[in-house]
Amino acid sequence: MNPLQDRPGQTVPLPAATQQADRIQELDLIRGIALLGILIVNMQVFSYPVIYVSELKLNWWEGMWDRMAEAFIAFVAQDKSRPMFSFLFGLGFMIFVQRAEQKGGRPLALFARRLLVLLGIGLIHAYFIWFGDILVTYAVLGFFLIFFRGRAPRTLLRWACGLLLVPAVLLTAAGLLEGPGIFGDPQLKAAAPALIEQSLQAYGQGSWKDIFAQNSFDWQIALAGYLTLSPVLFAMFLLGAYAGKTGVFQHVAEHRKRVQKVWIGSLALGLPLLLPALMFEKSEPAYKFVEFIGLWLTGPVMSLFYICSILLLAQIPLWRRLLAPLQAVGRMAATNYLGQSVVCTWIFYSYGLGLYGQVGPAGGLAIAAAVFGAQVLFSNLWLKRYRFGPVEWIWRTLTYGRMSSIRKGGF
Template identity: 45%
Template sequence: MNEPEEKISSRKREESFYMANDGQNHIATPASTTKRIGELDLIRGMALLGILIANMQIFSYPYLYTSIIDAGWWQNAWDQTALWFIYLFVEQKFFTIFSFLFGLGFMIFLQRAKHKTDRPIRLYVRRLLFLFVLGLIHTYLIWSGDILLPYALLGFLLIFFYHKSAKTMLTWAVGLLVASCLFMIIQTFLFDNFMAARAPSVLVIENLIQDSVHAYSQGTYMDMLIQRLLDSDFGMEFNIFMMPMILAMFLFGAYAGKKELFRNLNQHRTGIKKMWRWSFIIGTVFLIVQVVLRTQVDAQNSGYNMAHIIGVLISAPALCFFYITSVLLLLQRDIWQRLLRPLKAVGRMALTNYLLQTVVCTLIFYSYGFGMYGKLGPALGVVLAFIIFGIQIIASNLWLKHFKFGPMEWIWRSFTYKGVFAKTLEKED
């Protein structure tokens, strides 16, 4: 049976967005903004707010060290409330959303790239190499809390799953989380002295707190560079335990991409509601486990606060899915579509906005700016995060009225596609 003329015409228009034919070979060009999935941009924008709230602690005071010992910081009721709010509802929940979207973006990118070039993996590798270099610069020259570098490194592992089935991706994702939990249970309850024996003393941590405050609030750039190296090294052990969860979220996202779940949201409405219920139940149960382990086990541990990671490894991914499905269900109502629409622009410029958050916050807290490091508590940090993000919403929407991509997104695409498109920053018709 012949295809309807309208469908054929639509398909040809789609192909024209993604391919340029030089007479012999297809030249790879970036995806048109008209092919973006709006829900993903909106969720990505929401995730950026959560990431900023969580990162504000690292920007504004030596949270890396004060979270390990009772250093007497921020004891008033407002700050304590903010700390618990961030711990329960923000920490690890939004960067897992970002990780999920990274894996989903990986699959969407390669699915589109294979229609544009016979070497889609090569394009993806170029994309990761740019992210890797940017992550190195961001981590060691600007701020130690960077997420781009581990994303780039783990992103290479996704290549091995490209041709695997969706079921295999899902099995590996669940397996990574379960295996990580079992490892943490063994090392916490069967070898409970292992971490404590390796942990620095309270005196060492107190000295690191003082050094951080001095370096970032009044030190020279070289002082800050040295402190960033110490911070990165100190946080490496915690980050290692988070790597399997990040890769698992990548694979969950790749699974969603493989199944094309976000292309047919209406067809998956029942599944979305089921996921919403179960992710809430599982996430809440393991969040309780997380809190109990932190208050009853970590509090008695003279070393790193590690036991509660057992709960984090399940509660964070589950609540990540609860947040995502909540947004998808809200978007079924016109009023929420209108209210949340401005977040799409923030999500379309995710890389630019993520880096801008670092630039703005380091200017506020570091000595080459206003030197507010160690002087602003968690409660005011949350307020500041909302103010900065509100400005980003306005700026992103204004920018995209005139340009197709954010500035960093344009550079990233230029590197990926080797400059084969020329006017990507021109004003849209």
């Protein structure tokens, strides 16, 4: 049976878009905080050729504040924000399907159309704005979620654990036998010095044509990295789908003890894996091994700790009020994600302020705080008058095939 065909031969109406009353506020809050983490991590990619610098294990920034900022980013945000968003993507898939079924729609065909629109948005973002796009990868991997729609929660959990543990164990064993070099790309490492200079010239001083050419080349490197990490990303999709299928986020009070157990267990497992990242310099051979463990295990585990922490804090009235402004950022996650790329490339690329290669991690953190603060303000002001963010509105309109009212109370 075609996985996209829910009721063969039967025509059913499309479900209405999710209304504000149907939203799970904790999800918007987690998305908003995850966006802050993504911005903090991506700021290094926006501001200097970190993907090539890391291949050479260089300490590019030697100042005390920059070194402290790098350690902070590695400890708090690196490899953790992306798994958080991947988890939310899988959770969103399951909730989307469940609600579409309740409203009498064809959820899988509708979800496939939603992914195609996301793919188009991602391609525009990757080609014309910034090479670090993750939306294309999410859209492609998202189609595989369709085959897990009818699986039991336990099956989803087993697949997720297998996708995280089996590759990590095999590659770690290979690394221990052959040395940390297995985790790098020898050809990329050899070309890295020239690519560093090329990036500094193109992004910092080049023309639109130079930037486009460099961006296209860097996107190939980024895609290769995302392909390598696809088991991790899809494992987090499945963990999110598991949470959606078991109703954890839909009925938090009923699952509070389960959330607390995951919260304690993820911290107990993740913290010992995280601490070694602060023990080695980038120039030391062991650093690449520690970095690899972070990508495959530490990041996903700590992302679960973050998700559970936010979910538990949101049940406390005081914290719920304090964190409430971040919900608006999460409701406009696509708009804000793309907006971060537009603003930050303007700050660092030659067609804007041209600061590429001139701002270290400490300065990047300050810029990230300013950009995110502006997004919090913008998102809350926007949603006072409009039902959706601008990109979300386009996404919904193309998905459902009909114009939705974006203004509150009508057009």
